[in-house]
Amino acid sequence: MSARGRMGVVICAWAGGSPGKLGVHSLAEQARTLDQVGPVEIIDRICSPVGQEKLGALFRSGEADRFVIVACSAFSKETLFRELARASGINPYMVELADVREQSAYVHDPQKALEKAHLIMEMAVARSRLAQEAPVQVRQSRSKRALIIGDGACALIAAKHLREQGIEVALVTEGSGFRIPDRLAKQREAFERDIDLLSHDPGFVIHAQSRVIHLAGRLGDFSMSMSSGQSTQVVTCGAIVLACEALEGDSQTGPPGDVSELESVLAGKGVLPESIVVLAEAGQEWGADAGAFVRGMRAAMNFKMKRPKAKAYVISRDIVSPGKWESEQRMAQDLGIIFFRSNERPKMVDAKHWALKDQTLGDIVIEAEAAYTTRHPKYDPEGIARVLGVPVGPDGTPVTLEPRLRPEETMRRGIFLCSSSFEPSPMETIFTDALSVTSRVAEALLGHELLGGVVTRVDQEKCSACLTCVRSCPYSAPFIGDKGKAEIPIEDCQGCGICVSLCPSKAIDLYHYGDSQIGASVRVAVRGGAQ
């Protein structure tokens, strides 16, 4: 019997969050009665290595050409299942995920959850019946080189780890080489070892005193033009990392001084003041994030340890010390550092006095010989972001694709961010950021990229070349081709479907989210499976 149009239904035994929580056998029985459904299997944890093997075997068995996987939310395993399908010779977009865990088992009582799970599965089956093989292209990165823009700790860690993965690294900096800020003085020795190691590495090139001026190409095949004084040169690379460390010392002068001044004094360059006040703040408005707060607190702690008798104040709008930093804040309090939560930015009364508005105590004037701020030093990643064609947020730093799930990616594929490097962050955040960027870059350069999938197709018979798609596309993908009809190249289409819903001739449809598929799943949802 031909597998064409036959559907496999795979149910995770853990679909309810733990085995036995959701009646997976009842789901399987139900699935067997549905039209077009061939093999139905319950697999214990599909995402485990053993489960993946079983799923792969089912993909390869030739008993079905489309699959519905009844399991958890799409985020965790969708990519994995699609990749497995591709490797097993099934079109990755013929795999449909039915989330019965986050959308049902976790939120409803068991009886209702099972009823809803039946519907969710049937909705996916209805969609899958109408699925068409989406065009998919596999592309390997042409250039295996990564380009890092920046010269700080983040850039250094990323460079070191990329080299360890065997990736060629080129680094662009407007300065003369790596610069390690004083606040990371503790790690200086380790950093210097790394710098030394890199300087003897033939796979690592530094383009010093250079500025990026133009970027062309796409992920895997970028060419970056940069200028160093009179001459310009072009470097090809597969991926770009934006890790421009905040340029400390270029910040505003005069009270409050930059907290890096205090850090330099603590590192032994200058005389320690008698008492200090640190304004923990970030951004343009008065307010702080964890990075700024912890940095200010640490500077005050180091000061207090050197001068236990001196007064040290930390003023912030937000006292934020998440995770293990909480115990550090406790330590700071035990050391005798005084924290104030002020609703307004403290004002200087005279050279030694600062007025603030504490949230519980009201107006207070404190005495401190020196004042420091952790405010973002004067620095402009915006210009570089503009060269790279990456959107910039209201605070002047590049926007990440998705702060919670994909913080190191930008809207432009192949350009990655170390966002913690834009502000003087503590070592831990820099390190995690640099490592996560490293892994994403390695994935982009050494792995392969799947093009296509959720993309549009144009029925040129119906197209009246009205230009609606051309004008409405956020990515300028559609154009009117030689035949006088709209064409949308799959490598440019991002699959948002805006043109699909706008097209007055209904000449465009989207693979994986076709009009008929959306309609069918709504119908099942409303009327139930038995029609």
Add this chain to the structure above:
Amino acid sequence: MKVIGFICEHAGLPAAVLAGERGMQYSPDVLLVRLPCSGRVDVVHLLRAFRDGADAVFLAACLEKNCHHLYGNLEARKRVEQAKRILDDLGLDGRRVELFNLASNQAFKFRDAAEEMVRRVEQIGPNPLGVKK
């Protein structure tokens, strides 16, 4: 009662998943349909849902000015307004369809949106086009 929630892949879906992870309760009559972007929604999808008998339909899209596809949510807003007018003209009540802007980490907003639609149906009554049970 049947409430259909169209969720965009970049805000609605993660918010719904997060609501699930946190075990936020909402009515099991709310069923979700995933879209790549709220801009994918066609007024036809909204109206057909009512023809099929849905009592309410909502969209969970990215916050304005924060759409992953730049302005998909603004397009969706237009579709929803259009559908509202048509529903009003048909005497089905335009309040049955609504668009909610939320961020991917605002699970509570998703839950509130789902609950809000359920409340509206309780107020307005079931869709007269619904299948008699």
